[in-house]
Amino acid sequence: MTGFNGEFIINWSSWWQDLFILLSIFSLLLLLVGGSYLIISDLSKEERQGTLNFIRLSPQPAQTILWGKLLGVPVLFYLMLLLTLPLSIYAGLAGQLSPATLVCYYSIVVGSCLFFYSLSLMFGLVTTWLGSLQAWVGSGTFFLILSTYTLMNTGGAEVNNVSIWPRILFPTLFVPGLETSVMLRSSGSLQLSHLQWFYLPIGLITIGTTAFTLVLYGVGTYWIWQVLKRRFRTTHATILTKVQSYTLTAILQGAMLGFMVQPGLTSSSYNIEVAWIYMLTLNLCLGLFLMAALMPQRTVLVEWARYRYVRRSERQSGLRQWLKELTWGENSPAFLAIVLNLLILAIAQGVWIGLTFTAETANGSVIRGQALLGTVLTLGILLVYAAIVQLCLLSASPRRTVLAAGAIVVAMLIPPIILAFLDLAPNSYSGAPFWLFTAFPWVAVEYTLRSTFLFACVSQCLATTLLNLQFARRLHRLGESASKALLTPSTQVL
Known part of the structure; x- marks a missing residue:
């Protein structure tokens, strides 16, 4: 934009905030999609080579082995994002985002990585019949859903309690500054701060939304690890027991209601x-x-x-x-x-x-x-x-x-x-x-x-x-x- 004398005036606060948003969205796509691809590809490769059956014979608990894959396989993405973290934090602070908001956002990023990487492990264990297509199908599905929800969040799409589920599980909805810079400009859209769950105003404050989302991630990750512990040693077992299915269905229906x-x-x-x-x-x-x-x-x-x-x-x-x-x-x-x-x-x-x-x-x-x-x-x-x-x-x-x-x-x-x-x-x-x-x-x-x-x-x-x-x-x-x-x-x- 230009001033009265024809000089360019740069809104540095808005510029830094936009840079923070771009870095956040790009990092999330790289971290979730790329990390998921590496995890599923590693499991698929070991399954084809027969080394996964050898690992199953190890006396180590299944949780220890799977945690090693979850933390070790995407380590290159962890290092890359750690290198960009200082710039991201500086851009957020320069864009007038509060430190508390950044802490809440990064907490959601960590929770989402744990959830989606655990989901990738489960996908790799239960879809062995896909063969070499496992990694492409799994990461491609993640990319399609994540990019679709990202475009919806940045395109003025209506955000309300009806359409928020299960969009709340995808961290692009919580990128700081995204709502105020784009979503509030669209007429008729409901702010994320209006989000309610059984009439509880969980979106009224940032920490409330963060805590509720982390609880959802925690519950989802818990159920995924029940499947992982069940299927890692016994490959012919069903994904869920009948008792677990009744409980899981009731929990999902309660959350949806x-x-x-x-x-x-x-x-x-x-x-x-x-x-x-x-x-x-x-x-x-x-x-x-x-x-x-x-x-x-x-x-x-x-x-x-x-x-x-x-x-x-x-x-x-x-x-x-x-x-x-x-x-x-x-x-x-x-x-x-x-x-x-x-x-x-x-x-x-x-x-x-x-x-x-x-x-x-x-x-x-x-x-x-x-x-x-x-x-x-x-x-x-x-x-x-x-x-x-x-x-x-x-x-x-x-x-x-x-x-x-x-x-x-x-x-x-x-x-x-x-x-x-x-x-x-x-x-x-x-x-x-x-x-x-x-x-x-x-x-x-x-x-x-x-x-x-x-x-x-x-x-x-x-x-x-x-x-x-x-x-x-x-x-x-x-x-x-x-x-x-x-x-x-x-x-x-x-």
Whole structure:
């Protein structure tokens, strides 16, 4: 900018603040994406070379070995960022950022690195079927999400309780100066300082937001390390136990409800519908994760079926014991556990719908009915996907994990693509009934009749039942064959 005499006037405070923001964003991208790539690549390389199995035989605890990788593999990035740290601190102070603000920000950076590096370790241990693509897929996903949220935060996108989850897990949202220099200039956006969780003003002060975010990082890191300790020694174990899945689902739903329940949401039916779709989308992702986390491998299921076959022949198991194994047992099929997890999702979704879609809202009762119908159909389609996954994982193919993942991708993407190609829009009464059978049935609930909804629910129940019956028959046949192969040689000796 120029002054009255034509001289250039530089706002050094703003200049230093912009430099601090650029350094922070670049450092975060380099640290999180680059570090994640190195960690996943190191695990993938050791898995292919067979040295990881040798390390598993070490008497050292799994935590010690994994901590060594977490601290040692990205050490070059640590050194590079330590060299730029003095310039970053000086730019922040020269940009009139308080020392307390900088301490809070760097605390969030450390917490985010611990969380995402732990997540990278887990990704490297549970996705060995990706082979050499592990590092590219994992770090590419991190880069895509992180860069997307960074552009949203610097582009005047609306920041409120509905869209903040799970954006709060990404540290680019907390870069000091980013909100005041960009976000407050966008009309209609809600400041980060307005952030609430169950009406608690956690965003009112910087230290409150920092403490809450660090708690989220801590809880997330704790659960990730439960998976790491479980999978490092026993590679065929499921990612989570059934008990852990129930607890984790309840915690996630509670955290999500805290962000979704906010004052002023009922003043606009559009905001309510956006929040509802956002919540359904997150729960859809959670349901897919539960399928990957709870489904046992084929060998584990065959062993469990053989055990069940022997006990049934000895009259030692009843219905109560069978239900107990399906609900709590680690080696039993996971479909009932997924049903119970989805029931927790349904309860949380129903509570939010009951609290939000009030009579004071415009067309509150109508929107509430549509929300309930969309929730039921979404959970129903997740049950169908779960039945497909467990049937694919029981296949004799050595690439059954890829087969299951491909089946879900096809089931989710192909129907919408076909409907779009046929020009059957979800907001038209001719195309809406077909969209009820896709992974996104909520887009068509408003334009369908109740009879069509009932037909869709019955179809989902029928498909789930048939798939589970086929799975039960195949599992019983495998268990019977394994039992005969085990018992026949001893019978011949006698």
